[in-house]
Structure formats: C-alpha cells, structure tokens
Amino acid sequence: MKKQTKKMIDLLLVFAMLVTMLAGCGGKSGDGSGTDSAASAQSGSEAGGDTQADVSGDKVQLTIAMWGDEARAEAYQKTLAPFCEANNCTVKIELVPIGDFFDKLASQLGAGTAPDVFWLADAKEATFIQGGWCANLKDALTADASYNFDDFYTDAITSTDYGDGGVYGVPFSFGARAIFYNKTMFENAGLKTPDEYVAEGNWTYETMFDLASKISAADSTKVGLKLWCVGQATNGVQNFADILPAYGANLLNEDSTEFILDSPEGIKVTQMVYDSMYTNGGHAKPGDDVAFVSGNVGMARECYSYMKSMVEGNVDFEWGIVPQPYGSKGADGKQYTGYAYWCANETSANRDLAVELVKFVTNPENQLAWCSTFMCPRTSVMESAEILNPGEGYPAAEDIKASFVDCVAERGLFSYRGTSEWNLLSNAVEQTYEMIWAGAYSVEEGVAEMKAAVEPYLN
Amino acid sequence: MTNEVKTKRRKTRSLEYSDSVWGYAFIMPMLIGFLIITVLPVIMTFVYSMTDKNMMSRTTNFIGMENFIKLFSDKTFRSTMWQTLEFTVLLIPSNMILTLGLASLLKDKFKGCGFFRTAVFTPVVTSVVVWGVLWKYIFQTDNGLINSVLKMMGITGPQWLMNLKMAIPISVFVTLIKGLGMNMVIFIGAMLDVPEDYYEAAELDGANKFQQFFKITLPNIAPSIFLVLILTTIGSLKVFGQVKALTNGGPGTSSYVMVFYIYQMAFQSYKFGYASAASVILFLIIVALTILQWKMRKRWVFHED
CATH class of the missing domain: 1.10.3720.10 (MetI-like)
Known part of the structure; x- marks a missing residue:
C-alpha cells in the first residue's frame, strides 16, 4: 500500500509539473506590441482569432493589425471608442513594422490566426484580395448615404476592383507627391528656383535634371535631386512611376497584363534617370541614403506628410514646394500614387462586425480627423482647411493646393493594378534596375531583360 | 534466495524506478519544448517540401519530388x-x-x-x-x-x-x-x-x-x-x-x-x-x-x- 501510494504521488507530481508547464506555455502576456482599448478585458487573446470569436467577458474583441507606433495605436483606440460602445465590443491593436507586415499577415492567414481587420498597401493587396482573404465592403459602404461613398476619388475607390466590381479595401492614405526644394541652396548656387520655372511655365523634368546637375557641380558634397525614397524602395516599381506617364510611358499597362516599359518613351525616361545619376550627375546614387531634411539635398520628391517632418525638424534653411514637373505629355501625364487600405478579414468569425469597423473608421468625419497623418483620397478631405492650412511653418495654402490638390485634379491619378505575384514582379523589376545601375546591362538591354523577368508574374 | 535479499532487490528496483520517474519529470519541459519547437518544424519542413503549400492558398496538394x-x-x-x-x-x-x-x-x-x-x-x-x-x-x-x-x-x-x-x-x-x-x-x-x-x-x-x-x-x-x-x-x-x-x-x-x-x-x-x-x-x-x-x-x- 505504501509503495503504491509513493508511486501515485510520483505520478501526480509528474502530472502537476506537466500541467504547470503547459499552462505556462499557453499563458498570455503583453509584449508591448499592441494596445487594448480601455474597456478591454485583460484576458483577451493577444493574436486575435479569426476562426473563433474572441470574447473578453461578454464582449467580442476585434483585433486590428497596422503599422506605426504606440501613439498611433492609442489615437485609434480613441477614434474607435464610440464604435466599441455602440457595438459592445473591444478592440486590440497589433503593431507590426511595415517591413514585416505583409509576411506576418500572410503567415497568420495561412495559420488561421489572422486579425479581424488589417491594413494593406503598395499593390500587395492584390495577393490577399485574389486569395479571397478580404471581405467585399461595397454593400455596407454604399447602403449608408452619410458615408458619402462618391466622395472618394474614383481611381482610389475602384483600385481594389479585380473584375467583379467589389470594394475590398477602403483607401485611407494616398501618396500624391510634390517636389520639395531647398531655397537657400538654390540662392547660394545662384540658380533660379523651381517656383520661378513654374511661374514661367517651364517646369519640366529636363529643367529639373539640369538644375540637379548644376547644384552638385556647384558643391560636390550636395545631392542635387532625390527622385525617390532612396534606401527604402531603392529601385522598385514605384520609383519612376511619376516620370514615366509624364512622357507617355509606363512600366505596365492598365490592368497589369502587359509590360510596356520597352516603348521608345520608356527607354528614353530610363536613360534620362541613368544619365542624371551617372553621366551628368546630380541625382543620388542607388542605395545612398540622404534625406531632404538634412539640408544636403537640393530637390526631393516627397509626400504631403513630409512637410510635418520639415516643420518638426526645425531646419536651418528655407524650403518650398512645387508640383511635380511636366514631361512631353504635359497635363496628360497622370500622377502615380499607391494606396493604403483598411480591409476586413473575410474568414474572421467576426466578419460582419469587422466590416462595420472599417466602415466606421473610414467615414468622412474620421478620415478628416486623421488627415494630418494620412492624406485621404476623399474630395471633402483634400479640399478641407485641415489639409490646406496645416499650421505655422508650413508652406502657404496656395502652394499646398497647387502641389497636392490641383495637380491631382489637373493630371489625374493612377495606381498599379497588383498581380497575385506582385512581390515577385516587384523583385524582378528591382533586380533588373540594379543590374543597369551596376553596369551589367545598357538601359535597352536591361529593359529587355526586365520584360523577360516580369512577364511570368503579370495578370 | 533469502527474504532479506529479495527485499533488498525490491527496494533497489523501487529506488531506480523512482529516480527514473523524477529524471523524466525534470527533463520533460525541455524535451517537450525541443519536440515542439525544433523537431516538429523539421519534420514539417520535410513534409511541406513534397507539397505545393502556399500561404495564400487554402488547399495543399502532395506533389512528390516536383519541388x-x-x-x-x-x-x-x-x-x-x-x-x-x-x-x-x-x-x-x-x-x-x-x-x-x-x-x-x-x-x-x-x-x-x-x-x-x-x-x-x-x-x-x-x-x-x-x-x-x-x-x-x-x-x-x-x-x-x-x-x-x-x-x-x-x-x-x-x-x-x-x-x-x-x-x-x-x-x-x-x-x-x-x-x-x-x-x-x-x-x-x-x-x-x-x-x-x-x-x-x-x-x-x-x-x-x-x-x-x-x-x-x-x-x-x-x-x-x-x-x-x-x-x-x-x-x-x-x-x-x-x-x-x-x-x-x-x-x-x-x-x-x-x-x-x-x-x-x-x-x-x-x-x-x-x-x-x-x-x-x-x-x-x-x-x-x-x-x-x-x-x-x-x-x-x-x-x-
């Protein structure tokens, strides 16, 4: 009896250790990467389920995946508080660095642990939409007149339509860009400033490249021009997206079924950029990470929110903004933009509530409230005082209007229609550009190689 | 065999048994962790290598050595x-x-x-x-x-x-x-x-x-x-x-x-x-x-x- 009791005690102890260990493994602990709404019960799931409803007490908990910092997550919690109250739910925001965002989301979707609501951007939405992971929001958005669905720019709201007329993501940010220029640098070099060329009606890409080479020639420590976000998307699909249509060229046709950069205009533009980097000088070299805010760059193509960086950066030079230059197509050269979207997870157990959340957070009032952070492609937002008069230290309202609003109205917007293998397509484009910059191919050879590399990934 | 020897052997076996139980109990957390975190993914890698598993697709098919x-x-x-x-x-x-x-x-x-x-x-x-x-x-x-x-x-x-x-x-x-x-x-x-x-x-x-x-x-x-x-x-x-x-x-x-x-x-x-x-x-x-x-x-x- 004594021996059996001892054995029983041994087994019980082993069992207790296992249970304790497994309980420890399954425990939930905050990792600082997300914030719960104030009302959220602490027992909520960290990852946010999509196959089972997350319930905090008697409330459903929705999980949102976005990029950004804690301050952004907290601000969204405040924006969403009325929604949570009205729908008796809580919201947990997962912050994921944008560099890992799409990989992580894909892994979560594959594993069945994806958030209920998530952001998508940069034509990568195609992979997720065509995979059937995004809910069609159109009926919910158009059913309510106060949502003002027609207020969106047409290109923006139709950009997630992959043939069935659906709206699989609501754009909350778009990237119309302007040319930022360093007035002090132009004055020191004794050059006419871009706004003078704009006033004369001579603001062309040829002029801009010429000015860039003159700035670098005047001071070899300065970079004349940074046309794209060097160091972020060094040579990607988006880099020449503005300049190509200005000359009637483009990388892909409208529905991304054909590679068209091998047109004479496409070759000409690519050669112009190459010359600006390597022959005439002026443009930053690929991989060189220089910021306009540093004061070492004469001109840079940047988005609306970059003005905030300039104002908060307390720069010791004068700066201004002008619209992007014209090419040979004049006002017919559409402006490229990428979009960032709010999407609802089609496979979520809380799908309908997730759709309602997307509708709520993208209504006109909320998009206006967030316009200092995200320039939203709604007419009412773009023409609001919040956009045109952001505050002290910013360029004049008429300059902002001319550079970011009128320019879009005059030339129109376009975005690339993503493909189901957009990442591979984008990689192929980047890799071939790199081969051109590395001198392995001439521009013409490189473009021909790019065509062969890109074609397997077209729609 | 005397009773005394039998009892001694029984005690030794009992001690050995008890030691092994405790031994397993102490290595169990590490062993389970190793199996879940290391061995299982290695096995799954071998399994996936013979499938067309795509994270964006909801179906997975066995395709042998095609990959x-x-x-x-x-x-x-x-x-x-x-x-x-x-x-x-x-x-x-x-x-x-x-x-x-x-x-x-x-x-x-x-x-x-x-x-x-x-x-x-x-x-x-x-x-x-x-x-x-x-x-x-x-x-x-x-x-x-x-x-x-x-x-x-x-x-x-x-x-x-x-x-x-x-x-x-x-x-x-x-x-x-x-x-x-x-x-x-x-x-x-x-x-x-x-x-x-x-x-x-x-x-x-x-x-x-x-x-x-x-x-x-x-x-x-x-x-x-x-x-x-x-x-x-x-x-x-x-x-x-x-x-x-x-x-x-x-x-x-x-x-x-x-x-x-x-x-x-x-x-x-x-x-x-x-x-x-x-x-x-x-x-x-x-x-x-x-x-x-x-x-x-x-x-x-x-x-x-």
Missing part, C-alpha cells in the same frame, strides 16, 4: 548555391587565419590586452541587423565613410554595394569582422591550455616562434580548430541577416545566398512548399559536410580526449 526537380532547373537557385559556396570558401580560411593570428597576439597578458580583446569581441554582441545597416552606410557610394575618405585623397571610390563582383566579398568581410571575437575567444582558451613545458622544451631544442606555433600550438588546439571549423562552416551556409541588411541579395541576385533565397520564396512569394524543399537541400548539405568533417577529424585531430 526538388523545379529547384535544380531554377537558374537563380543554382547561382545561389554557387554564391553560397563562394561565401563559404572566402569566409572559412580568412576567418581561421585571422582568428588564430588574433588569438596568438592577444592570448598573453600585456597592458591594454583587455581593451583589444573587448574591441574584437564587441561586434559579436552587436545585433546582426544593426551591424549590416551600419556597414551599408559605410559602403554608400557618394555619402559613405570609405568613399568620403577616398574623396579627400582625390580618389573616386567605386559603387561598393552596386557592383556584381564586390557584393559577396563585402558580405564576407562584414560577416568576418562580426564573428572574429567568438572564434578568437575559443582559440585563446585552447592556447592557454597548452602546457608551458612544451614551449620550454622546444626553446631548449632551438625551435623558433613559428616552429613552436606550427609544431606545438596547432596540434594541441586541433580539437578547437575542428570545432570552430564546423561552427563557421554551418554559420556561413546559414548566413542571412548581414546579406539582407547589407545588399538585400543585390545587385540583381548576385549576393543571393541559400537562406536568403529560402526567405524570398517563403515570405515574398509565399511558396512554402518550394521554400521547404530548398531548406531540405540546405539541411542535407550541412549534414553531409559535418559528417565529412567528422570523419576527417581522425586524420588531423590527435590531441583529443
């Missing part, structure tokens, strides 16, 4: 294997020679040796990403430290990271500097274990420092050299972070290495099955090389317990 056949007809994969080999061939000898040299210099105590040891070891504890990004800035074309210094001397530096022939050697250099400290510490430890008497006897016989190094030090630290060789080989075949941060595989695909390729396939194109097949090949290469080195150790590792 492996595709891999060997994939031009990028073949060049990736050659580049990984180039990386390994450049890294291992340079790493061994430099770390042995540094260990020989820094094994003796002298004024400032602590500073030098710390300086060589510091990159080991630096984040791979931070290290890669730092060197990326140093190697920038117009704004990098190296080309700025060259510019002051009137020399126009090359596009270091936008050069097809330089991408792998630069990645090797950056990896080499980062890993020197760890191997140096292993060698210093081994060198300090070599009995002083050997050197005294050699000096009496008229051996110079080089002869002492090649005839005494090297044979005596052979087990450590063997260990470092295996670790560095495996490390170089698995290199990823430096390449991702420094060149992102470019220009073109000229600095693609195996793990970077696997990452691209799994997390850029979401082809998990295909990436798993590449992982299996990498696994088999590492296992084969390790077995080969293990077999060869008998020929040159003499001083081993």
